[in-house]
Amino acid sequence: MKTGKSAGTEFRIVCPxxxxxRNLREVSKVLAQVVPRVRDDExxxxxxxxxxxxxxxxxxxxxxxMAKSDCHHLGRCGCPSWILSYYDQARKCARCSEPFVFxxxxxxxxxxELNFYMASxxxxxxxxxxLIRQEHSGTRRLSVLIPRFKRGETELLETICxxxxxxxxxxxxxxxxxxxxxxxxxxxxxxxxxxxxxDRIKSKQSE
Ligand SMILES: [Zn+2]
Ligand SMILES: [Zn+2]
Numbered sequence: 525m526k527t528g529k530s531a532g533t534e535f536r537i538v539c540p541x542x543x544x545x546r547n548l549r550e551v552s553k554v555l556a557q558v559v560p561r562v563r564d565d566e567x568x569x570x571x572x573x574x575x576x577x578x579x580x581x582x583x584x585x586x587x588x589x590m591a592k593s594d595c596h597h598l599g600r601c602g603c604p605s606w607i608l609s610y611y612d613q614a615r616k617c618a619r620c621s622e623p624f625v626f627x628x629x630x631x632x633x634x635x636x637e638l639n640f641y642m643a644s645x646x647x648x649x650x651x652x653x654x655l656i657r658q659e660h661s662g663t664r665r666l667s668v669l670i671p672r673f674k675r676g677e678t679e680l681l682e683t684i685c686x687x688x689x690x691x692x693x694x695x696x697x698x699x700x701x702x703x704x705x706x707x708x709x710x711x712x713x714x715x716x717x718x719x720x721x722x723d724r725i726k727s728k729q730s731e
Contacts, residue, residue, distance in 0.1 A: 537572060539579035541588045541611040546579045553583050554608045557590070575606035587611055589628050592636055607635070607642060617649040619656075624649035655692070662691040673704070678714050685721050694725050 536545045548555070548569065554577040555568050562568050578588025588611040610628035617624055626646055634640045648656065665687055673680045681704060688697035701718050708714040 535569070537569060539582060540576055541578040541582040541609065544579065544581075546581075550581065551577075551579050553580050553590070554578065557608055571606070572608070575608055576610070577608035578611055582611065583609060589632065591632070607631075613645075615646065617652055618647040619652040620649065622649055659691050662687045670700075674707075678704075678708065678711070681714070681717055682721065685725070689725065689728065694729055697725055698722070 535548055537551065538544065539546050539551070551569075551572065554572060558568050558571040562571060576591075578590075582588035583590060588609040590609050591607050610631040612628055613626040613631070615624055615626050616622070630646075634644070635642060646653065666684065669680050669684050669687070673684060684700060685697045688694065688700065701722055705715065705718050708718075
């Protein structure tokens, strides 16, 4: 290993995982990982600055896990990925504002299995992400079903409203029913079904 200004035992660096000040002997595992990447004008320990890594204690206790950085997807900028270890990251959901944890296991899955760009991180908590996926699939289904309804397939009325309800958009379901009511003002059977759905939505809203 290279020696130099960072070789002194008094040298200390704060572990980003446990926030504890460590000396060089206590960060030997990540240092061993960066050594092959060190250029002549760099010190191995310089490569730890501004990166994600865990000290030997965090790695052996399982608070942090070593990243397999050779399978990281770096993105177009081509800048090297400097996540050397994963550890749980506290984040705040952009949708519901609740705190959530982007776990080290999820990070490994994102960057090593799904091959996501290193710069991508979850902005929403898991339940919100599930809702967003549901909304996307609901929107896709509606974009097919509503034109068919407009072409006369009135039996899709309930299905369309159920998708809106599933997406939590009861106001949109009501707007759709108002539109259907105008278009089918002469059909007693459609009007009756619209009324039934409206009552169902209203009782849901008052829950
Ligand atoms: Zn640590
Ligand atoms: Zn959320």
